[in-house]
Amino acid sequence: MSIVDDIPDAIKTVPKAAVERDLGKEVESRRTFAIISHPDAGKTTLTEKLLYYGGAIQEAGAVRARRGAKSATSDWMEMEKQRGISISSTALSFAYKNFTLNLLDTPGHADFSEDTYRTVSAADNAVMLIDSAKGLEPQTRKLFEVCRLNGLPIFTFCNKMDRPALEPLELLDQIESEFNLPTYAVNWPIGSGDTFKGVYHRPRREVHLFNAEAKDGKAKKGEDKSTKGLEVLSVDDEKLESLIGAELHAQLMEDIELLDELGGELDLQAVHDGELTPVFFGSGMNNFGVQLFLDSFLGYSVRPRGRDLLGGDRVEPTDEGFTGFVFKLQANMDPRHRDKVAFVRVVSGRFERGMRVTNARTKKAVLLSRPSQMFGQDKTVLDEGFAGDVIGLNNPGSFAIGDTLYMGSRKVLPPIPTFSPELFAYLRNSDTGKYKQFQKGVQELLGEGAVQVMYSRDAVKQDPILAAVGQLQFEVVQARMLAEYGVETTLEPLPFAVARWVVGGWDAIDAAGRIFNAQCVKDIWGQPVLLFKNQWNVDQIVADTPEIGELSPFSIPPAAE
Structure with a gap:
């Protein structure tokens, strides 16, 4: 039985050529998703394994940072090649089983940018990748909130099960308690680390066996006659206990009983509404559980969604x-x-x-x-x-x-929100003779939106204030200013960590009078922004200066009229 059985028959049986001119079927066959994770959770490896299954690349190569090593398919910027990280968000498209998958590749390094937040706004589904040894981590939490703000269905893949890992129930509990998001284990790990034997796939009551020495995580034919043809077998197969050991077999039977008591059916509507996350386990590096996840994802995820327009x-x-x-x-x-x-x-x-x-x-x-x-x-x-x-x-x-x-009648989609940065610094031009190159580089690089740019309300201070979520984005701007525009720059850090937009505009600023423990700047739209050292200062000004009105952690850019 093929593991693509989770895919609706209406899609599975339609030849690709037959739907090329049918708008409805083209939409039905598309899945657009982003992968969110903390650094080193294995996002780049998982991305390339997905591309490998789609035939988009011939080799799913690991990313290495040292000079001379190959770079990941999704990494292209010079700094990305040097460091072995993904700084920019890239769109990757590939075909798989009559589907067209659009993968929005988001940075997975320690310092990510608002570019990542905007990329999530273009997705219909999100895959939350978790390092099973560490559980939920800070960057994952930030991106999860953006996914929730966008109402995305979230699919969870617990990676690196071939290494020592937290107990699967502990991983599920973290998701449920921290995100207030119920979970449903679509498959279940059998052991972890050196004792990892595979996963139990609940929809078909199958066990998929793991072999660390096989490139694809499964036994090679002829390699071991005792396991030949037994890479996938029923959980009721009498050979299972001898293959995984009596202790793990007993634990698996106990786990299955517990899972069945918690609920035997996956509520797809709850998944689509972002109220339930299907959970999968595997090892991206060993390519185990990836295809099982991908095939299930096609059946469970949502097609491209409709969107509200301004005006109702x-x-x-x-x-x-x-x-x-x-x-x-x-x-x-x-x-x-x-x-x-x-x-x-x-x-x-x-x-x-x-x-x-x-x-x-x-x-x-x-x-x-x-x-x-x-x-x-x-x-x-x-x-x-x-x-x-x-x-x-x-x-x-x-x-x-x-x-x-x-095309046709006028349509305007809502603007993409701008989120509060956490680091701020003046960008200075080290060579006044390259004023034009400096201005051009600033306008072009900041125009990409990789970092926000703000300006002092004081007309005398013309140097731009870079505002970012992570320090690396500052380094990216400086490196690209030098490499692409020939301009050396310096940064003058500012002692702020929180930005809040003043909803009442400049009238509220003027009504509030002198504001202590904050600096007032303006964003590229001319809207007032207050910079604070910490959240305590934010709370203090709200309490002591009611004239300031509402302060928002994000801003909606002015919409097209």
Whole structure:
């Protein structure tokens, strides 16, 4: 029996060629998702194993930071190649079992950026990757809250079970208690570390055996006659106890009884509503449990969703008119050319190369003559796309993050929120003779949205204030300013860790009068922002200065009228 049995028959039985011109079936066959994790949880490895199954790459290679080692397919920026990390968010598309999967690859390093938050806004599903030895970690918690804000279904993969790990019940309890999110174990680990023997797959009461010496985590044919043909067997098979040992077998039987008591059926509606997370166990590095997860994910995840429009209307993915929005800008993806790419998430209709659309913000018509699909640093020309797809467009300054592109009647999607940064620093130009290059680099790099930029209310102070979630984003800006614009820069850190937008605007600032223990700056939209050293100062000003009104941890950029 194929493990793709979880996929609805209506999708599974339709040949790809037969649905190319059927908008509804194209939408039904798409899954767009992001992977969220803490550093070193194995995100890059899992990403490449998924691409490997989709035939998108021929080798699922590990990422190494040392010079001369190969880089991951999804890593392309020079700093990413040097450090073996993912700094930028990349869109990767691949086909698998009559599905088109769009994987939004988010940074997994210790310091991530708001770019990551925006990428999540373009996803329909989220995969939460957990290091089974460590459980929930800080970056995972931050990204989870953004996923929840976007109402995404969340699928959990507990990785590195071939290493010493926390008890599976403890991992489930962490998710349920910290996130107030019920769990459903789709499969269950048999041991961990040196005693890891595989997983029990509940939907079909099967045991998938693990072999650490096999490249794909399963026994090779002819390698051991006693296990030949027994990589997958029924939990009731009499050979199971001898294969995994009496102690683990007894523990498995006890665990199965407990799981059945907790609930035998997966509530898909609760999953789609973000009120229940299916949980899987495996080892990405050993490629064990990855295909089992992927096949189940196809059956459980949601197709591209409809989205609310400003003004109260709604656009559905099967609506004929094209609608999309820009969620990411990237400059200089090709070091040989100073190119710019705008990443557009298709929301509805059919995208076609050469089509003319309207930018809701500028109200100008834009000819999309050179659309592309990104795969790491490689670009291929894209002739068409459907809801859920991510398209790269040449961007000679025509687009901004959050822009709505549409055909037909006017449509405007809500702006993408801007979240509170945690680090702040003035960016100084070390060579006044390169003023023009400095200004150009700042405008182009900050225009990508990798970090926020703010300015002092004092007109005399013209140096931009970089505002980021992590220190590495500052280093990225400095490195790219030098490598791509020939400008050396210095940073002057500011002693703040919290930003709050003043909902009442400048009138509230003026009404409040002198504000202590905070610095007032303005964002790129001219909106007032207060910078604080800590949350205690925020609470203090709210209590002592009621005239300031509401302070928000995020901001909604001005919408196109």
